[in-house]
Amino acid sequence: MQKANLIRSLFVSCVLAAALAGCAAISGRETAGEYVDDATITTKVKASIINDLGMKEISVETMQNTVQLSGFVDSQGVKDKAGAIARNTSGVKEVKNNLIVR
Numbered sequence: 001m002q003k004a005n006l007i008r009s010l011f012v013s014c015v016l017a018a019a020l021a022g023c024a025a026i027s028g029r030e031t032a033g034e035y036v037d038d039a040t041i042t043t044k045v046k047a048s049i050i051n052d053l054g055m056k057e058i059s060v061e062t063m064q065n066t067v068q069l070s071g072f073v074d075s076q077g078v079k080d081k082a083g084a085i086a087r088n089t090s091g092v093k094e095v096k097n098n099l100i101v102r
Contacts, residue, residue, distance in 0.1 A: 030064060041062045041065065044089050045060045045085065045089050052085055055073070058071045058082055058099065062092075065091055065094070066092075066096065067086045071099055072102050073102075074101070078099075078101075079097060
């Protein structure tokens with residue numbers, strides 16, 4: 001019985017070690033925690049842009065707390081406001097405002 005428990009414990013330890021190693025990097029760039037933080041930032045920025053500007057067309061992507069905005073807007077004012085919304089979101093370190101005014 002003790003041998004079975006030892007083997008079971010060893011197996012569980014190996015599975016946990018493999019799972020934790022898998023969490024160490026997503027796409028070789030972020031940890032699982034960073035990925036979740038970035039997803040949260042993206043959601044907050046996107047929701048704020050929709051609420052404040054009514055624009056669903058602006059694409060928001062976040063990588064390591066850097067937000068990238070892309071898409072087309074009607075005026076420089078909208079571009080600037082979207083950038084300000086992203087910059088003022090908690091957790092954001094940098095904003096790359098690639099919005100195009102047309």
